[in-house]
Amino acid sequence: PGNIEELYHQNRLRSIPGIGEKIASKIQQYFEEGTIKKYEELRREIPEELMILLEVPNLGPKTLRLAYEALGVRNLEDLKRVVRDGTLATLPGMGPKKVEKIRKGLEIFLRGQERMLLGEAIQIGEKVLGHLAPLTSRISLAGSLRRMKETVGDLDILATGEKGKIIQAFVGMPWVTEVLAKGDTKASILMEDRQVDLRVVDEGEWGSALQYFTGSKEHNVHLREIAKESGLKINEYGVFSTKTGERLAGATEEEVYAILDLAYIPPELREDRGEIEAAQGGRLPDLVNHDQIKGDLHVHSNWSDGTADLEELAREGARLGYQYLAITDHSKAMKIAHGLDEKRLEEQIKAIREINTRKVGCHLLAGIEVDIHPDGSLDLDEAILKELDWVVASVHSHFTQDATERIIAACHSPWVHCIGHPTGRIIFSRDPYPLDLDQVLETAAATGTALEINAHQDRLDLSDLHARKAKEMGVKLALGTDSHHLGQLWMIRLGVGVARRAWLEPSDVLNTYPLEELLALTRKKR
Ligand SMILES: [Zn+2]
Ligand SMILES: [Zn+2]
Numbered sequence: 001p002g003n004i005e006e007l008y009h010q011n012r013l014r015s016i017p018g019i020g021e022k023i024a025s026k027i028q029q030y031f032e033e034g035t036i037k038k039y040e041e042l043r044r045e046i047p048e049e050l051m052i053l054l055e056v057p058n059l060g061p062k063t064l065r066l067a068y069e070a071l072g073v074r075n076l077e078d079l080k081r082v083v084r085d086g087t088l089a090t091l092p093g094m095g096p097k098k099v100e101k102i103r104k105g106l107e108i109f110l111r112g113q114e115r116m117l118l119g120e121a122i123q124i125g126e127k128v129l130g131h132l133a134p135l136t137s138r139i140s141l142a143g144s145l146r147r148m149k150e151t152v153g154d155l156d157i158l159a160t161g162e163k164g165k166i167i168q169a170f171v172g173m174p175w176v177t178e179v180l181a182k183g184d185t186k187a188s189i190l191m192e193d194r195q196v197d198l199r200v201v202d203e204g205e206w207g208s209a210l211q212y213f214t215g216s217k218e219h220n221v222h223l224r225e226i227a228k229e230s231g232l233k234i235n236e237y238g239v240f241s242t243k244t245g246e247r248l249a250g251a252t253e254e255e256v257y258a259i260l261d262l263a264y265i266p267p268e269l270r271e272d273r274g275e276i277e278a279a280q281g282g283r284l285p286d287l288v289n290h291d292q293i294k295g296d297l298h299v300h301s302n303w304s305d306g307t308a309d310l311e312e313l314a315r316e317g318a319r320l321g322y323q324y325l326a327i328t329d330h331s332k333a334m335k336i337a338h339g340l341d342e343k344r345l346e347e348q349i350k351a352i353r354e355i356n357t358r359k360v361g362c363h364l365l366a367g368i369e370v371d372i373h374p375d376g377s378l379d380l381d382e383a384i385l386k387e388l389d390w391v392v393a394s395v396h397s398h399f400t401q402d403a404t405e406r407i408i409a410a411c412h413s414p415w416v417h418c419i420g421h422p423t424g425r426i427i428f429s430r431d432p433y434p435l436d437l438d439q440v441l442e443t444a445a446a447t448g449t450a451l452e453i454n455a456h457q458d459r460l461d462l463s464d465l466h467a468r469k470a471k472e473m474g475v476k477l478a479l480g481t482d483s484h485h486l487g488q489l490w491m492i493r494l495g496v497g498v499a500r501r502a503w504l505e506p507s508d509v510l511n512t513y514p515l516e517e518l519l520a521l522t523r524k525k526r
Pocket of ligand 1: 369394396420421
């Protein structure tokens with residue numbers, strides 16, 4: 001990555017991994033208003049421990065500096081204290097409203113300290129798996145990561161094989177910064193500031209251990225009750241007869257579920273949200289899976305704030321085995337993102353059609369991520385919207401204006417196919433805007449508008465529970481990574497994880513439709 005000022009001048013700040021709209025706008029502000037100097041000053045004066053507190057949402061550098069100078073806040077513990085005991089409110093310019101906002105921001109920040117994003121956890125987990133796999137006979141992620149929960153606490157990994165050798169290799173991995181514990185069958189390490197736990201179990205106990213350590217706790221409690229009713233005892237070592245103590249199952253997960261008279265329950269469903277009853281009644285959904293995904297329906301190019309050009313995206317789409325990839329750059333209201341006006345969009349459509357005729361990669365859908373204005377109108381003229389194959393409409397600003405009304409208005413537009421990141425939440429940094437989701441779902445169902453499962457690790461919006469509700473109300477879901485560079489397209493897997501946790505089947509997810517069927521469906525609304 002080049003120098004940050006250069007990227008700023010090229011309007012490409014968001015190409016830096018980890019830099020979102022918010023930070024990009026701050027950096028832009030620094031460059032334009034010259035306050036970066038002030039920031040540097042602050043940096044020199046402020047201890048490292050305090051710097052991290054700049055990441056607390058709603059706590060600006062000014063307030064932090066005041067808290068440091070007047071209240072002696074030097075670290076996270078101090079900040080928690082002055083928020084809790086109310087002394088923060090004594091700072092000049094601090095009203096109860098502002099303190100409340102900071103208290104909320106601190107809560108969000110603390111959640112992020114304890115847990116990590118699913119996307120982050122997967123990358124760490126798979127690094128470990130890749131390193132240890134050659135030494136093991138079986139290895140798997142477990143815990144909430146295997147269940148594809150949107151955030152993950154500690155990372156659990158399970159393996160079978162030669163115990164001493166595997167444990168030794170685990171604690172000796174090049175990324176290990178600290179060994180927290182090391183025994184004969186398990187060990188815990190820190191890597192990338194995260195705790196990873198490994199257990200090596202006996203071959204015959206693989207299934208029961210994997211089932212046990214995958215959880216969830218609620219799912220396992222319910223399973224134990226069912227086992228008890230059948231005179232069985234279930235734990236991490238196997239399934240046993242209560243009467244004789246005989247071991248009846250445990251080598252595979254399938255075996256564990258089968259002996260309880262249950263169909264195999266995929267990990268993403270194991271939350272005790274009705275999956276056990278469904279498994280008893282043979283009513284488990286036929287979940288969508290990654291191999292069925294034929295394209296990505298939300299991708300930015302270098303025409304707005306992405307980094308890849310259209311050809312690169314078409315090629316990468318083909319490499320990923322996609323039939324299609326929707327180019328959905330920002331519209332003109334997103335000035336900071338270099339959003340497209342009608343004229344540039346028209347040029348882009350031409351460019352996309354031209355690339356498609358040359359067949360350099362997968363088919364590119366000419367699309368847009370059009371802003372929904374505070375009054376519910378769309379940011380681009382109808383005349384151009386109707387030229388597009390795929391229109392995502394999103395709320396990006398004026399969060400105090402009723403989002404429900406705005407989104408409902410967008411659903412009623414014949415040109416809008418999908419509502420992007422419908423609740424606007426950003427995990428660990430922004431709560432959803434107030435939204436009457438029921439009303440939105442009703443309107444989406446009535447108008448034939450899809451809702452997005454934004455697959456970017458920071459968003460995962462709709463969430464699993466919301467997406468499940470959408471399905472139940474007859475709304476189709478569209479997966480989009482919201483990628484701003486090629487290195488983010490893999491996150492579609494996270495979206496598939498959410499979809500599976502939402503009990504979605506292939507027909508519920510537009511990305512499983514072949515190109516022609518998808519286009520036929522989008523034309524139907526018009
Ligand atoms: Zn967006
Ligand atoms: Zn986007």
